[in-house]
Amino acid sequence: MKFDKWRNKKAASPAQGGGELVSTLFLEESPTLPLVYRSNVPDVDLSIWYEKNEQAILANLDKYGAVLFRGFKVNSQSDFQSVVTKMIPQTAEYVEGATPRTQLNDGIYTATEFPADQEIAPHNELSYTMNPPDKLVFCCLQAPESGGQTQIVDVSKVYQRIDSKIINEFNDRNGWLLCRNYGTGFGPTVSKAFGMDNVEDIKAYGEKRNLKVTIISDTQVKTEQVRDAVHSHPKSGDKLWFNHISFWHPSSLCPTIRATMESSLGLSGLPYHTYFGDGSPIDDTTIDEIRQAYADEECKFDWREGDVMLLDNWKVAHGRKPFTGNRSVLVSMG
Known part of the structure; x- marks a missing residue:
């Protein structure tokens, strides 16, 4: 049997803790949030795997409010765009926004472009609008040398x-x-x-x-x-x-x-x-x-390149810690 066929066959079942293809776990540095889906096999296409396991993933999103995907093949803005298409089919525009960010593509933005030495306090995106986005998806394409965590908080x-x-x-x-x-x-x-x-x-x-x-x-x-x-x-x-x-x-x-x-x-x-x-x-x-x-409910973890985090924007607030070095994190909302 060819490896790709084997991989897709395994991906058709929801991930279980200790599963061969994808494991579910919590990070030692952040033991309560987010829930992590970790790919144990290189080059697994997250957009395909997500589509096949969406029901189980969304059930965990409802339960925890934040899900991190680690070790999947997400190496570029194009890869992230494919993931967003599955996770947020109808993206929203950043209207009434207040922080500097750049729109890169339809529904894809840079994370807030505040100076690296400043912290961004936790907040639920566009909470003051009549129709806030239900979900946010973040993607780390370049991890900073230190800091730069997207802290999350169960509101x-x-x-x-x-x-x-x-x-x-x-x-x-x-x-x-x-x-x-x-x-x-x-x-x-x-x-x-x-x-x-x-x-x-x-x-x-x-x-x-x-x-x-x-x-x-x-x-x-x-x-x-x-x-x-x-x-x-x-x-x-x-x-x-x-x-x-x-x-x-x-x-x-x-x-x-x-x-x-x-x-x-x-x-x-x-x-x-x-x-x-x-x-x-x-x-x-x-x-x-x-x-x-x-502050008492804050959870944080160090980004790794290729990480994708899906948030329930109603349940979980997010922010950003100060950092050193270059940092590239993209976001989509809807």
């Missing part, structure tokens, strides 16, 4: 850690309010964030998505949106701390940059700011408690 556990008084206050105050200012020289431009150049088109976009758009000039726009702090998972019904409340609170800025921005723009002119849903300020102590809940 159902974050919800359980946050003091009920804090949760009740957000519920009583109509959730949370996100205010953003585009075109100030900080953060993305209007056209970059919305993929539109005409501000009237942006205003029409907002009217359909419970997004208040105030047009200041052809290049400057302010948006305001009120969202729930706590959501229920679309499938399991589990309570989730699903928001960008701490991520975009002014206290997330380093003190020097915050002081410079507030001096030149004023508090209301910051590129982003979060409040309670009724417009009242959120004190730094509350934000610190929320950040600690994320």
Whole structure:
């Protein structure tokens, strides 16, 4: 029997722990998340193997929220594109985004292009939009020399850690309010964030998505949106701390940059700011408690080249640790 035929025959069955072709396990460095599918045979095509084992994989995604594929043949952007086609047949555009990234192909982007010495706090992608992506897929094409982990956090556990008084206050105050200012020289431009150049088109976009758009000039726009702090998972019904409340609170800025921005723009002119849903300020102590809940549930692992990670964006938040050397991680969402 030819090797390729043998390999495909074995791939037709869902992976079991200790299986000859693919093993399921947890990493020693991250023993609770993600679940890992590790190929024990070189050059296994992940897109084909995933398609044949999709039902079992998605059952584990529902259970854990994060699945890592390691040791498969994923060596290029083209390979990743083939994987994305199977994992997310209908990809989403990065609209209302806030972080710098480059679109490489239909539905394929670079991961956030923040400076390597900065950490990106855990967050659920586009949590503030009306239709956040259900899934994210990451692919590491070049692992950094050190650091650069995509830390992940189960936000159902974050919800359980946050003091009920804090949760009740957000519920009583109509959730949370996100205010953003585009075109100030900080953060993305209007056209970059919305993929539109005409501000009237942006205003029409907002009217359909419970997004208040105030047009200041052809290049400057302010948006305001009120969202729930706590959501229920679309499938399991589990309570989730699903928001960008701490991520975009002014206290997330380093003190020097915050002081410079507030001096030149004023508090209301910051590129982003979060409040309670009724417009009242959120004190730094509350934000610190929320950040600690994320930190207590954080899981991380070192990327290896060819790794692919599938996330349930509702259940699991992600971020990025500082790194040294070159790092190439791609992402798709949908």
